[in-house]
Amino acid sequence: VARIDAFYTLQQERAAHAPQPVRVDGFRFETDEQGVIRWVEGVSRAPLIGLSLELNASGDASRADGVAAGALRQRAVFSDARLMVVGESDAAGEWRISGAPAFDRATGRFSGYRGTARRPRREESAAPSIPPPSSPAADSLRQLMHELRTPTNAIAGFAEMIEREMLGDAPPVYRERAGTIRMHARALLAAIDDLDIAARIEASALTLGSSEVTLRPLLSRIADDLAALAELRGAWIALPIDDPVVRGDARAIERMLSRLLATLLSAARDGERVGIAVEEVGALVAITFDRPEALAAYEGDALFNLDDEDEDAALLGTGFALRLVRNIARELGGGLKVTDAAITLELPAMVTKSLEQAR
Known part of the structure; x- marks a missing residue:
């Protein structure tokens, strides 16, 4: 009895001092033509080998979501599908997986997927411990x-x-x-x-980061992306000379500027200019866009209720795009203002002090 007690005591001590699995942030994988993972690199193989991308696992087992399963049935590319791995290995937890189909060069037959996996970003993870109220x-x-x-x-x-x-x-x-x-x-x-x-x-579930965003290079890149639309409409974009820095989530700011500029270009007429000016106003940076003549008939907040939808309008409507930009700006601590001649997006400025100001 004493030896048995000593054995169990030793086992408990070993379990208490067992090293925790090292966190791994990514791995690569390959599947066969049935979507079953056959090769893994960068993480423990045992929890993943034999796992299928099909939705055939119970709720408490390792499984992929419907994005991967749907792509497998169509032999299509997929990205950021959810993968949950149970257990206590370094592969355990939630992943975002992306994959591309592979085909045999000789026969053209589908031979499986080659893909990568990463840990989800903060805004992609599950809801916080105290979830906000949602509708x-x-x-x-x-x-x-x-x-x-x-x-x-x-x-x-x-x-x-x-x-x-x-x-x-x-x-x-x-x-x-x-x-x-x-x-x-x-x-x-x-x-x-x-x-x-x-x-x-x-639903109060939008998570935003905070970083420094330099405006002019971002606006220049967006203008290049929208060059085909500007050419189609016969309009042109005038970029600002100044280059202030704002504070906020870089992806959200890029989405706002891209959606707003695309909406204005969609309403522009042949030969019309969509000018952009930037100015620091206290703790905010004001980014002012010229209003196209087609939107001149709508005064003030009436523009936010414009859901025009002719063939040249934005996909979800001018009003929806402007409301989306306004709401994201508010989440970032800024706003969107409409005047007779311009639309102004306000974002928090990244304030820096010179040595003289610091003294």
């Missing part, structure tokens, strides 16, 4: 957006495979049409992201 409508909208991403990603992935001739030679007319489909699918994904952000704001 059922906002939660339903977020769930709907999640379900729409799967087929839209599949459409974009297939179009890209045809455009790049990954499945074999394709006539130029089919590649051109595939490029058009991919472009529209990407625009639809951007609209889905906008709706998801709007739902997160409604």
Whole structure:
């Protein structure tokens, strides 16, 4: 009896002093044609080998979500699908996985996925320990957006495979049409992201970071991305000379500026100029955009209620885009103002003091 007690005491001491598994932030994997993981690098293999991307696991077992399963059925590219690994190994926990289909060069047959996994960012992780109140409508909208991403990603992935001739030679007319489909699918994904952000704001579940964002390089990059739209509308963008620095979430600021400028370009007429000016006003930086003539008839806040939807309007409507920009700006500590001649986006300034001011 004494030896048994000593044995159990020793086992408990060993368990108490056992080293905790080292946190791993990423790994690579490959699957077979059935979607079963057969190769892993960068993390313990045992919890992952044999795991299928199909939705065939119980609620308390390791499993992937419907994004990966839907892409597997369509042999499509997928990104940021959820993977939950149970257990206590270094592979345990929540992951975001992305994968691309692989095809045999000789036969063209699907041979599996090659992909990567990463730990979710803070804004992608589960809700905080004290969840904020949310409305059922906002939660339903977020769930709907999640379900729409799967087929839209599949459409974009297939179009890209045809455009790049990954499945074999394709006539130029089919590649051109595939490029058009991919472009529209990407625009639809951007609209889905906008709706998801709007739902997160409604549910008080939007998490934003804080960093330094230099405006002029960001505006220049956005203008380059929207060059095709500006050419289509016959309009042009005048970038500011000054280059102030603002404080806030870099991705949210880029989304706001991109959506606002795209909305104004969509309303611009042939030969019209969309000018951008920046100015530091106290603790804020004011980014002022010229209003196109097509929006001149709408005074003040009436512009936020404009859901015009002719063929040249923004995908979700001018009013929705402006309301989204205004709400994100408020979350960042700024705002959006509308005057007769301009629309002004205000963001917190990154205040720096010179040596003389510091003294």
